[in-house]
Amino acid sequence: MANNILKHPRINLLINIVLSLLIAINGFYLIFPVLINALFLLPDKFETFNSWENTLSVFDLFEIPQFALGCALIFAAIGLTMRTRAAWFFSLIILFFTCTYASLTTIQSHWLMPYSFTLILVLILRFKFYNKHSIIAGSYFALTGMILLLFYAVFGVLYMGSQFKPALTDMPSAFYFSLVTMSTVGYGDIVPYTQDARFFTLTVIILGITFFTASLSGVISFVTDGGFKQIIHSRRIQNMRNNHYIIAGASPLAISLYQGLKDRKMVVTVIVNKESAHTFPADTDIVIGDPSNTECLLKAGANKAKYILALRNDDSDNVFIILAAKEVIGEQTKIISLVNSSSNLQKIKRVQPDMLFSLQLLGSELLIRTLNNDPIDNKLVTDLFFGHIDT
Template sequence: MRRTRLPAHVIIAVLVGIDGLLLLASVLLRVPGSLLIDLFVRGDMRALERIDAMHLPRFLFGLNAIERIDFSHLPRALVGFALLALACGLVIRARTAWAFTLVMLTLAAVINFHLDIRFDLTFVLSLVCLGLLLWYWREFDRASFAAATLYTLVAVFALVVYATFGTMYLGHEFKPNVVDLPTAFYFSIVTMTTVGYGDIVPVTTDARLFTASVIIFGISAFATSLTVVIGPLVGGNLKKILAGRFTHVIRKNHFIVAGASPLAINVHHELTRRGWPVTVIIASGADNPYPEGADVMHGDASDNAVLTQAGIGHAKAVLALRADDSENAFIVLAAKEIAPAVRTIASVNDSKHLSKLKRVQPDMIFAPPVVGGELLARTLSGETVDNETVMRLLFHGDT
């Protein structure tokens, strides 16, 4: 049997998740007497008997053991929690998860150096994951709005936890002293939002540096939230408004292509490749097959208002390249009514409609069935195909 190899992004996600679990475990095992250690690590179910139900919230949040917790290892726990969440995003190859994971793994390595915890399993695994992420960066090419929102919320939550418990750890270095979690939480929110009422002031160098870090991280987190979550929503709507209201102001010396047929798409490609500006009009509600960034309008190309918005008064030519020959005829008539001096070009998809389309008198008729048949016959018979012959076939479809 043929063995199925796991994709690289899945392997990296698993390694990142393991690294996060190890970081979390290394911190939890440093908290003596916690509920998690008693119940799940030591299996001591009698720990529940020691809990007063009235004080359960205080016990769960560790208020009775705050002084015994080594807060210097709290950042490792936050990074481990973040890596677990990011591993889920790596599985779906989210680009945002890839970027956040790089930052978190780098932060984990820096924290290890700061705590003099070097060359342990988590440190080595972090470096390995960093290398794999950089080597396989092409694997993470999916933009996910949901993933970006999730990781932004995780970052804000981690910052709140860092600021709150960091304030508790340095509580005696503030004036007045911070001795309870509600006050620490209040100071964290006020500092993160840069409000700064001044009722609690850091008085030592460590406390001031910590407060400065909370301010910097807070500004960064909220700015990222606005950019990642709100930015695409506002930016997309603004782009549509600008495209609808202001793009037509700069339409000048351009070609107007009406239709989304293969011929229209190829003409648009060749004209833009040569540096000519092109405005495309496709039917309302129809799919847009043109490349992103193309100047595309939705509407009826035979409507005077639509042609005016497309800038027909300043256009070099109007190309009616719809799949329906009758619609092409109406487009030519509307164009001649609004801007008689503008050149009109129409395509004929059925040769039996050629004579009818001639009656609306476009400046040029392009009939692929007629032109293709004539050129193929001349080539097979050995006749000369010169520029004069091609132009005769194009202009008014004379045969």
């Protein structure tokens, strides 16, 4: 019972939102004291600015990485709402470094480390929930990570400027050293000579490698999990949706008609509602949406279709599909509608589909003529099928 509740989509969504908020709270907790410190102390320092090292000396050694970690946690929390694998991986990395930061300080370590470690465990347990792959999300986190790392590296270098040979006292030099170190090129023209500076440089190298690896893994997973294949397949389908058949509905008739058209090598696109259960084959070109919506019809290529077939079990649904189709169809497109109840035949005729047919009318009339030994020919069957005879 409990497992079924946890697997419910809305419960999963609620858990994801709560987890994102908890991670964001972690980030705000790290940022807040640094912002307060900067708000009260930095304005006076900038008024008497003589060097970056002197200005940034108002901060504790760990406050710059603390601020960068806090920002990263907030970005990670935002990303988790998209349920992408890249967001999940990025959050794990940042939480791991938060635990490391907590172990190196004494101010927040009494609760920050177990709190962050608990969030890591929850993320690991919910690994399968973050199953979406997006090249956009991967790029977002790669760019966010690099910007935050660059911020950390540049201001860290300026904070410890005199601990390098030659001393780094200006922004361009700090930016140059940060990029060279992050990319692990290491020309050797600037060298850290104190223990703090060496440790700081080591963290920049490790973080640079980590974010590069994370970015690369996001791209690789997108490729290996079929992301590019899906894009190519989607574009191929769009190109195929020309002079094709569109079936709106998932009724038994719609499924039988689909199979018949595919057996004759016709290109068919099916439109079904999100909540509708269907038994179309797995390789069917399906558009999920409301077929009475013009945007959905255009997505299925209604403006380039040969026929649009309204085959819903409800006649009122078929009427709305006809009306929507008339707004977007091309000059050569024909609309055919199913009439489920013969009593609605005249009503559906009023919206003027190109053709309509009534299996109920056809079946009952053929049975009556057979019982009465009345003649039946092809013209009669065609007229009955398309509702051209009033009975």
